[in-house]
Amino acid sequence: MEMLKKLEKTLKKAPIIKKGEYNYFVHPITDGIPLTTPDILEEVVDEITKRYTLDVDKIVCIEAMGIHLATALSLKTRIPFVVVRKREYGLPGEVAVHQTTGYSEGELYINGIKEGDRVLVIDDVVSTGGTLLPVLQALKKMNVEVAKVIVIIEKGEGKKLVEEKTGHKIDTLIKVDIIDDKIITSPPKEA
Ligand SMILES: O=P(O)(O)OC[C@H]1O[C@H](OP(=O)(O)OP(=O)(O)O)[C@H](O)[C@@H]1O
Numbered sequence: 344m345e346m347l348k349k350l351e352k353t354l355k356k357a358p359i360i361k362k363g364e365y366n367y368f369v370h371p372i373t374d375g376i377p378l379t380t381p382d383i384l385e386e387v388v389d390e391i392t393k394r395y396t397l398d399v400d401k402i403v404c405i406e407a408m409g410i411h412l413a414t415a416l417s418l419k420t421r422i423p424f425v426v427v428r429k430r431e432y433g434l435p436g437e438v439a440v441h442q443t444t445g446y447s448e449g450e451l452y453i454n455g456i457k458e459g460d461r462v463l464v465i466d467d468v469v470s471t472g473g474t475l476l477p478v479l480q481a482l483k484k485m486n487v488e489v490a491k492v493i494v495i496i497e498k499g500e501g502k503k504l505v506e507e508k509t510g511h512k513i514d515t516l517i518k519v520d521i522i523d524d525k526i527i528t529s530p531p532k533e534a
């Protein structure tokens with residue numbers, strides 16, 4: 344993980360809270376607390392632009408903790424971004440998506456993306472896959488071309504599940520395991 348020093352260092356010391364039975368790590372990239380420094384944001388988006396060529400029309404992120412990533416990436420690449428919101432707008436063509444995570448569930452609403460758009464989907468973490476999977480399935484039904492899926496942190500089996508169910512490769516920057524209340528980081532698990 345030579346390139347993602349700050350991300351790795353801060354993840355290793357991230358606090359873990361219990362949400363029911365779910366072990367939830369708290370980190371600036373995924374929660375905006377305790378402090379999201381320009382350095383850590385820059386390290387992440389610099390690594391993304393170093394590793395991947397992003398020839399897409401739009402960056403698609405998911406509210407809430409994909410928005411700062413899309414913003415930083417958009418400023419760097421000049422590619423505009425769209426937010427899949429937790430709020431219904433009722434705009435023509437709006438598509439609702441049911442999201443579930445290890446600790447919550449709700450609706451997400453897709454606006455601003457049309458058939459034929461070539462997009463990058465970016466999010467902060469994939470854990471159960473209950474957010475990314477239905478979003479990718481909805482975009483497929485909308486005949487949107489998902490050229491790339493990037494998630495900063497992979498945790499649990501969600502990445503594998505989403506790859507198997509959608510056929511998309513999910514590119515991640517770092518893998519997190521929580522074992523005996525300790526955070527272990529490792530390079531992404533390549534399928
Ligand atoms: O793979 P999953 O189990 O779906 O977990 C990943 C999702 O969990 C968080 O979203 P959430 O809506 O919980 O919180 P946020 O509003 O802080 O982004 C995170 O931003 C991911 O979108």
Ligand SMILES: Nc1nc2[nH]cnc2c(=O)[nH]1
Pocket residue numbers: 366367368369370373374444445468469470471498
């Ligand atoms: N910050 C954070 N976000 C999550 N989203 C799904 N799982 C997690 C987690 O463990 N930590």
